[in-house]
Amino acid sequence: MLAAERRALILDRAQQDGAVRIASLVDDIGVSHVTIRRDLDALVAERMLDKVRGGAVLRGDHPSHATRATFSGTIGVVVPTSYYYRYVVEGIDETLAPGGEMKLVISEYDLDEEYRLIADLVREGIDGLLWVPTVSEREATAEFRETVERLQVPVVFVEREMPGGGLGTVSSVRSAHERGALSALSHLHGLGHRRVVMVSRGRSQSAEFVRRGWRDAVDRLGLDAASTILGPAELGAGPRWERGSADVVLDAVESIGATALFCHGDENSLFGLLQSARARGIPVPDRLSIVAYDDDVSAHADPPISAVAPDRRRVGALATRLLIDLIRDPSAEPPLQIQVEPRLILRASTAPAA
Numbered sequence: 001m002l003a004a005e006r007r008a009l010i011l012d013r014a015q016q017d018g019a020v021r022i023a024s025l026v027d028d029i030g031v032s033h034v035t036i037r038r039d040l041d042a043l044v045a046e047r048m049l050d051k052v053r054g055g056a057v058l059r060g061d062h063p064s065h066a067t068r069a070t071f072s073g074t075i076g077v078v079v080p081t082s083y084y085y086r087y088v089v090e091g092i093d094e095t096l097a098p099g100g101e102m103k104l105v106i107s108e109y110d111l112d113e114e115y116r117l118i119a120d121l122v123r124e125g126i127d128g129l130l131w132v133p134t135v136s137e138r139e140a141t142a143e144f145r146e147t148v149e150r151l152q153v154p155v156v157f158v159e160r161e162m163p164g165g166g167l168g169t170v171s172s173v174r175s176a177h178e179r180g181a182l183s184a185l186s187h188l189h190g191l192g193h194r195r196v197v198m199v200s201r202g203r204s205q206s207a208e209f210v211r212r213g214w215r216d217a218v219d220r221l222g223l224d225a226a227s228t229i230l231g232p233a234e235l236g237a238g239p240r241w242e243r244g245s246a247d248v249v250l251d252a253v254e255s256i257g258a259t260a261l262f263c264h265g266d267e268n269s270l271f272g273l274l275q276s277a278r279a280r281g282i283p284v285p286d287r288l289s290i291v292a293y294d295d296d297v298s299a300h301a302d303p304p305i306s307a308v309a310p311d312r313r314r315v316g317a318l319a320t321r322l323l324i325d326l327i328r329d330p331s332a333e334p335p336l337q338i339q340v341e342p343r344l345i346l347r348a349s350t351a352p353a354a
Contacts, residue, residue, distance in 0.1 A: 006031070007039050011048055014058045016094060016317045021055040071324050074101040076121035076129045079158070080109050080204075083296065084312065085132065088158060091316025092130065100324075109134045109204075115147055122152055128323045129155040130316075135163050137208040154326035158319045160205045161337065171326065171335040173319040175310040177206055177293075180342035181213025184262055184291040184308050185221060187344060192353035193260040193289060195224045197252050200264040201235050210264045210293060226256040241269050246276040253288060259353040264293040270301055285351035295345060303348035310342040 006029060014020050025036045040056045043049045049056040077092060079085040089104060096102055103126060105117045111134045118129065129151065135144055140163040148155065148162075148170060157172035188196060198214050200207055211229065218227060230252055236242040246269070253261060263270060270292055274284060282288050284303060292298045295309035318338055326332060 003039065003042075006035075007043055010036075010039055011043060012314070014049060014056065016091065016314065019052070019055060019057040020049075023054070025055075071096070071327075072099040073127035073324075073327060074103060074125065075320070075323060075327075076118065076126040076153075077102055077104045078107060078114055078117055078121075078129070078131045078133075079104070080132055080134065081106050084294070085159075087312035088316035088319075091313035092320045093316075094313070095317040095320040107134065111135065111144070118151070126153055128153050128327045130158050130319050130323055131155055131160075132158050133160055135160065135205065137161065137163055137205045139164050154323060154330050156319050156323045156326065159315060163205075168335045168337050171322055171337070173315055173322060173338040173340065174209075175206070175312070175315055176339040176341045177209035177310070178213030178216060179339075180293065180308040180310065180344070181210050181262070181264075182217045182220070183342075183344045184293065184306075185214070185217035185223070187306070187346070187350065188260045188262070188289060188291065189217075189221045189223065191260075191289065191350060194227075194353070195256055195258040196227045196260045196262055197249065197256070197258045198227075198229045198262045198264065199235070199249055199269075200229055201232050201237055202265045203232065203237060207264060214262070227258070228252065228256065241272065245269070246272045249273060250276055250280060250282065253282070259287070260289040260291070260350075262291050262293070270298065270305055274301060285349050287354055289350040289353070291350060298345075299347065301349070305349040306347045307345050308342050309345055311340050315340050 009029065010020055010025060022033060022036050022040070026033055029036070040049065040051060044051050044056065047059060050059050075096070077089065079089065093102060103121055103124065105121065107114045107117060114131070114133060118131070121129065133144070155170055157170055159174045161172045161174065162168050162170050185196065200211055214229065217223070230249060234248055235245045249261070252258070270290070277284055277288060284290055290305055292305045292307040295307035298305035298307040318340065322336060322338065
């Protein structure tokens, strides 16, 4: 990472949290204490930060500091019931404070329920809406488009885009899932893996974006045509894996001679996969390399799992700032479509192909 990239990352973190700690930056960015101290000194010299013991704080006269302090409105937030959005909500909350208020409601991946929740929020009085709609990436019903157009408050989609492609009519902030998938498969390709099985049971837009990244990577990298995706048809789409699903995955691995596994979502299922692989005499990573998408528990597996880690707090923070801008100027054109790149964190679960 170039010095300019590190300093931009440090400044963005300070804008989100108000302060940065040297120890945390060393862990997150993966450079030495000396390097981080030099970066902080440069940002202090540029009058972006003020130095404090152990780190730095955002200057009181920095424009982002003023923006956070002066917004005192209320935003509605509609997210699905999923561990994933806990961190998005934390990013929203940190960006609103102090001054702003969040009214959070949880849906059950039910679009009709989301319509009702949003109607209630608007009646209660909100200035803007952050929404994770339960819609496919490919197409939206006329009812969905009409509902969005009738909203009486500015709206920003979070981890979603207006379905159907083409020019957008609603601003959005989401993780660059496709690039995350490509980075994972590029890493495996660089280790010599050519036959890979992907596990992807999700039916959300995010899952569709990850699978799009998979297809692009297979084409770009020239992975073996035998590489395949196992989805809801093979593994079920319920909240928990069905009994025997780990065996279905490992049967596919052995039948095509795959040397690597890329797992999207259902991160807890990795532990079952590891146990089943061990029972079959398939050592990880000597015989089978594994990369997960999402990074909540991967580091605690045995062996620790390499993972693509979306920056969910940053998605929430950027969506909040964008919504505040729209609240202040609803006529702002054109809509913005912002993508936040994930990080690929390498651990002990990947090795050169046998």
